[in-house]
Amino acid sequence: MSTDLIARLSAILGPSGLITEEADMASYAIDWRRLFPGRPLCVARPASTAEVAEVVKACRAAGARLVPQGGNTGLAGGAVPDASGGEVVLSLTRMNKVRAIDPVGLTLAADAGCILKVAQDAAADAGRLLPISLAAEGSATVGGVVSTNAGGVNVLRYGMARALVLGLEVVLADGTIVDMARQLRKDNAGYDLKQLFIGTEGTLGIVTGVVLRLVPRPKHTVTALLSVPSPQAALDLLALAQEELGDTISAFELMSGYSFDLLKRHLSLTAPIAAGDWFVLIEAGASLSGLREAAESALAAALENGTALDGVIAETGAQATQLWALREHITDGEAREGKSMKHDVSVPIVAVPAFLEAADIAIAEGAPGAKVNAFGHLGDGNIHYNVVMAPGQDGAAINTLVHDVVARFSGSISAEHGIGQYRVDELLRRRAPAEVALALTVKRALDPDNFLNPGKVLPAPA
Numbered sequence: 001m002s003t004d005l006i007a008r009l010s011a012i013l014g015p016s017g018l019i020t021e022e023a024d025m026a027s028y029a030i031d032w033r034r035l036f037p038g039r040p041l042c043v044a045r046p047a048s049t050a051e052v053a054e055v056v057k058a059c060r061a062a063g064a065r066l067v068p069q070g071g072n073t074g075l076a077g078g079a080v081p082d083a084s085g086g087e088v089v090l091s092l093t094r095m096n097k098v099r100a101i102d103p104v105g106l107t108l109a110a111d112a113g114c115i116l117k118v119a120q121d122a123a124a125d126a127g128r129l130l131p132i133s134l135a136a137e138g139s140a141t142v143g144g145v146v147s148t149n150a151g152g153v154n155v156l157r158y159g160m161a162r163a164l165v166l167g168l169e170v171v172l173a174d175g176t177i178v179d180m181a182r183q184l185r186k187d188n189a190g191y192d193l194k195q196l197f198i199g200t201e202g203t204l205g206i207v208t209g210v211v212l213r214l215v216p217r218p219k220h221t222v223t224a225l226l227s228v229p230s231p232q233a234a235l236d237l238l239a240l241a242q243e244e245l246g247d248t249i250s251a252f253e254l255m256s257g258y259s260f261d262l263l264k265r266h267l268s269l270t271a272p273i274a275a276g277d278w279f280v281l282i283e284a285g286a287s288l289s290g291l292r293e294a295a296e297s298a299l300a301a302a303l304e305n306g307t308a309l310d311g312v313i314a315e316t317g318a319q320a321t322q323l324w325a326l327r328e329h330i331t332d333g334e335a336r337e338g339k340s341m342k343h344d345v346s347v348p349i350v351a352v353p354a355f356l357e358a359a360d361i362a363i364a365e366g367a368p369g370a371k372v373n374a375f376g377h378l379g380d381g382n383i384h385y386n387v388v389m390a391p392g393q394d395g396a397a398i399n400t401l402v403h404d405v406v407a408r409f410s411g412s413i414s415a416e417h418g419i420g421q422y423r424v425d426e427l428l429r430r431r432a433p434a435e436v437a438l439a440l441t442v443k444r445a446l447d448p449d450n451f452l453n454p455g456k457v458l459p460a461p462a
C-alpha cells in the first residue's frame with residue numbers, strides 16, 4: 001500500500017515536493033521542544049492548492065492519515081505525526097507567497113505557508129500593520145497562526161487571530177477546494193463557515209490561503225519596562241494605563257522575577273532598571289501626537305504612588321527592541337533551565353493575582369522543589385504558568401494541580417496555544433460532556449473517517 005501511495009504522491013508533487021528519507025524528514029517528525037516525537041510515512045510538500053487537493057485524495061484513497069504542518073512552532077504537539085510510521089505530514093511551507101495587499105481596504109491575502117514575519121514586512125512596506133505579533137513569528141506560518149487561532153502580545157487591542165481573518169481557502173477531507181478567500185469587511189450571507197477551520201488545528205480541513213485584516217500603522221509607539229512589587233500592583237498599573245493611555249495600549253505583559261533570573265543566568269540578558277519581584281512591559285501606539293507625554297505622566301504617577309518601583313521608557317526603536325527581547329526570550333531561558341510543564345491558562349483579568357497566589361500554594365504543597373516560571377499576557381488574563389520540575393516529579397500530577405486551581409476561577413486550560421495532543425485528556429476532563437459531544441458531531445460531519453490530524457484536539461471517535 002505505502003509503495004503505491006509514495007509513487008502516486010511522487011507523480012503529483014515531483015521530486016522536490018516529496019521527502020521519504022528518514023534523515024530528511026527528521027525536522028518534520030518532532031516538535032521544536034522535542035516532546036512529541038513521531039515517525040511519518042513521508043512528507044508531502046505541495047506547491048499549490050490544487051496539489052494539496054490531489055494529495056488529500058491520494059492519501060484518503062490509500063487509507064493513510066494526514067497531519068497538516070506549517071512552521072512547526074506550536075507548543076501542544078498539534079502539527080506532528082504519531083509514531084506509527086503510517087501518517088503523511090502535509091507541509092504547507094512551499095506555498096509561501098503574499099498574494100495581494102490592499103492598503104486602503106486594509107487587507108492582506110497570502111498562501112497558508114507564508115511566514116508570519118514575511119506577511120508583517122509586506123504590510124509594513126505598504127505602510128500598514130498586520131497586528132499579530134508572537135515570539136515565533138520568524139518561523140510560524142499564517143496558515144498555522146489561523147489554524148491554531150494564535151494569540152501573542154497584541155491580543156488586548158486587536159484580538160486573537162480569529163478577529164483578523166476576513167477570508168479563507170480550505171481543502172476538505174474529501175479533497176474539495178472551498179474558496180472563501182473573500183476580502184469583504186461585511187459578509188453576513190449564511191453560515192460563517194470559515195470559523196470551522198480557525199483554531200481547529202487542521203482537524204476539520206486544511207487551510208491553504210488566508211485573507212487577513214490590516215490596520216493603519218501607528219505613527220508613534222512607546223515601549224516601557226517597569227518593575228512592580230506584586231501582580232496586584234501590575235493590575236493597578238493596568239488600570240492606571242487604561243486611564244492615561246486608553247485604547248492605545250497594544251501590549252501589557254507580566255513577567256516574574258524568576259523569568260528575569262532565567263534570562264540572566266542562561267542568556268546574559270538583564271533588565272535596565274532596578275529589580276522588583278515582578279516586571280511589566282507596556283506598549284502603546286497612536287498616530288496623533290501626545291502619546292509619549294501621556295506615557296511619561298503615567299509612569300511618573302505610578303512611581304509616585306508606589307504602583308511601580310522603577311521604570312524606563314525606550315528612547316529609540318533599538319531600545320524598544322532590547323526591552324522586547326527580554327520578554328521574547330523567556331521561553332528560551334525556561335527551556336535551558338530544565339524540563340517544564342507548560343500551562344497556558346486564562347482567568348478573568350481581575351482574578352490573576354488571586355489565581356497566582358492559589359496556584360503557588362498548590363505547587364508548594366503538592367510539588368515541593370518545583371519552580372514556577374509565570375509570565376504572560378496580563379492584559380488578556382492569560383498567564384503562562386510554567387512549572388520547571390524537580391528531578392523525578394510527575395508532570396501529569398502537576399497539570400492536575402494547576403488546572404484544578406484554574407477551574408476554581410472558572411478559567412480556561414488553553415488560552416492561546418490550543419489543545420494539540422498535549423491537552424486532549426485535560427480538555428475531556430474539563431469541558432462539559434455536551435460540549436465535547438457537539439465538537440465530535442462537527443468532526444464526524446466534516447471528517448467521518450478521522451483522516452485529518454487524528455488524535456489532536458479530540459479523542460479518536462470510537
Ligand code: 2HG
Binds near residue numbers: 135342
Ligand atoms: C509567549 O507568550 C508564548 O511567549 C510562549 O505564548 C509561552 O513558553 C511559553 O509557555
Ligand code: ZN
Binds near residue numbers: 151152376377416
Ligand atoms: Zn503567550
